[in-house]
Amino acid sequence: MKRPASMLQTSKRLPVLIVVVLATVLVVRAWEAWRGPPLHAWHAFEPHGSTGCNGKGATASAAISRAAWKR
Secondary structure, three states: OOOOHHHHHHHHHHHHHHHHHHHHHHHHHHHHHHHOOOOOOHHHOOOOOOOOOOOOOOOHHHHHHHOOOOO
């Protein structure tokens, strides 16, 4: 059975169109990420008076260090 020419042409162009759309989305997303404000060192910030997770004045990092890690 012979395929019509337009169906064969469409089946060849569809993967190319999908790749072009995905590449465009990737480029636009990367461009938007670079346009944003610079990131801050949020992970190194601990507010004054932080009591951590046990509420007894120990910092969260000290509580994590004392925690028993079971595997």
